[in-house]
Amino acid sequence: MPITINGSPTPVPDDPRVSLLDLLREHLHLSGAKKGCNQGACGACTVLVDGHERILSCLALAVQYEGRSITSIEGLGANGALHPLQQKFVDHDGFQCGYCTPGQICSAVGMAAELKRGVPSNVTADFAAEVIALTPDELRERMSGNLCRCGAYNGIVAAIGEEYAEVAR
Amino acid sequence: MTPFTFARAADAAQAVALGAHPQARYLGGGTNLVDLMRETIEKPASLVDVSGLSSTIEERDDGSLLIGAAARNTAVAEHRAVRTRFPVLSRAIVAGASAQIRNMATVGGNLLQRTRCNYFYDDEGSRCNKRTPGQGCDAVDGFNRIHAILGASPACVATHPSDLCVALAALGAIVHLQGTTGTRTLPLTDLHRLPEDHPERDTMLAPGELITAIALPALDFAAQSTYRKVRDRASYAFALVSVAAALDIEDGTIRDVRLALGGVAHKPWRAWRAEELLKGQPANTDAFMAAADAELHDAKPLRDNGFKIDLAKRTLVAVLGSLTQQATKGASA
Numbered sequence: 274m275p276i277t278i279n280g281s282p283t284p285v286p287d288d289p290r291v292s293l294l295d296l297l298r299e300h301l302h303l304s305g306a307k308k309g310c311n312q313g314a315c316g317a318c319t320v321l322v323d324g325h326e327r328i329l330s331c332l333a334l335a336v337q338y339e340g341r342s343i344t345s346i347e348g349l350g351a352n353g354a355l356h357p358l359q360q361k362f363v364d365h366d367g368f369q370c371g372y373c374t375p376g377q378i379c380s381a382v383g384m385a386a387e388l389k390r391g392v393p394s395n396v397t398a399d400f401a402a403e404v405i406a407l408t409p410d411e412l413r414e415r416m417s418g419n420l421c422r423c424g425a426y427n428g429i430v431a432a433i434g435e436e437y438a439e440v441a442r
Numbered sequence: 443m444t445p446f447t448f449a450r451a452a453d454a455a456q457a458v459a460l461g462a463h464p465q466a467r468y469l470g471g472g473t474n475l476v477d478l479m480r481e482t483i484e485k486p487a488s489l490v491d492v493s494g495l496s497s498t499i500e501e502r503d504d505g506s507l508l509i510g511a512a513a514r515n516t517a518v519a520e521h522r523a524v525r526t527r528f529p530v531l532s533r534a535i536v537a538g539a540s541a542q543i544r545n546m547a548t549v550g551g552n553l554l555q556r557t558r559c560n561y562f563y564d565d566e567g568s569r570c571n572k573r574t575p576g577q578g579c580d581a582v583d584g585f586n587r588i589h590a591i592l593g594a595s596p597a598c599v600a601t602h603p604s605d606l607c608v609a610l611a612a613l614g615a616i617v618h619l620q621g622t623t624g625t626r627t628l629p630l631t632d633l634h635r636l637p638e639d640h641p642e643r644d645t646m647l648a649p650g651e652l653i654t655a656i657a658l659p660a661l662d663f664a665a666q667s668t669y670r671k672v673r674d675r676a677s678y679a680f681a682l683v684s685v686a687a688a689l690d691i692e693d694g695t696i697r698d699v700r701l702a703l704g705g706v707a708h709k710p711w712r713a714w715r716a717e718e719l720l721k722g723q724p725a726n727t728d729a730f731m732a733a734a735d736a737e738l739h740d741a742k743p744l745r746d747n748g749f750k751i752d753l754a755k756r757t758l759v760a761v762l763g764s765l766t767q768q769a770t771k772g773a774s775a
Contacts, residue, residue, distance in 0.1 A: 289448035289489070292476070312477050319542055329542045332473050336448050337491060380542065387541065392520040395536045395677060400525045417677035418540020 279348025327383025470551030505660025511550030
């Protein structure tokens, strides 16, 4: 069974050592997801599984995702248009060098899905609550797996906060 | 990464048959194992993917919870029964790693993650008895700020990195195992071991044995439980010290209590001594401090980590204080 990447079926690599990130970057030349640390510390390689679940493609062996659907930043916008969150990153200067941006954006899409399901975070006060508001503290905690060495965090938080202000209401 | 073969197990029986090879390793989410393979610290000849095995979270009639070992950390943390009846477990999980890693990581894999000791990871530059038995330990006299204060040995001062396991230790979780000769159960507190002369062995698992599930026995007062993690940054860092606690108070007296510490030892550290001292005592700061002092009485600081002894005591006292406050508020409401 192939892996579906941004809608296109892709054969599983013969060598099980190939990471999902290397499959994207080296085999398919989709260079959006970045190899920042290659050890799960920076979040620059974040992609989405089945449209909404954010994972680190550097720590994933491609073979583990056989039969699943992967969305990288290249597959997020529809028909050549920017995804609404991509536009918000532009509007709010959510980057300087842009290296972490694909991971930030994929991560935020997954974050919104988690919030919608009511997944608690380390700063959630009431774990019995069904609905959790996306406060700045919640947003920063939930995005803590994505580092930005330019320090564009204020713009990143503004972009994500504006796009998903309504998610948990 | 050294070459390996890959096989996906359809069920636990097939997994243990495939896993019986001495150079085989089980693969869950891969968040630790893949990293260690890339660093060539782990060099399995074959990987048996067990991430497709049971991931159900079953609420059983006796009040216990049975969590399939392939359940992802996020799935456990967000489960309503866990959040309301065993909040310490939800809180411990979301205190660990990042959301992406929690989405990938399995519960079984979390139990078996290796230490984050820098010397263990430094394959080319450092000696490590856990990585290469008999080689020596560069952490004992090295930069050992993050290392163990309890239960360490001259051979190894590494700590167990899991948050989830600290909560499981406090909750008295039972680990379900399957091997080629049958199944057995083990209390979580007996799964991991102290390093002694064999730090290369993290656990009491037999070769090829597979974790299939984790059971949380019914524990009414676990609804009043919490987890506090102290670390070098506010998020996405391993614990310097952490405390999992559940407290049962009646009329200001401690009826029952569960306590475990993380970041302090080679295994999740159930604070049996403190628990025994606290039962029947008034729920006040003096009693909490006496229990914390007793639990840390045998703590031995290394060059850089003496601060952990006071930090562990203060965190224990603070967590018990906050649970007491919650209980008092709940009782008067």
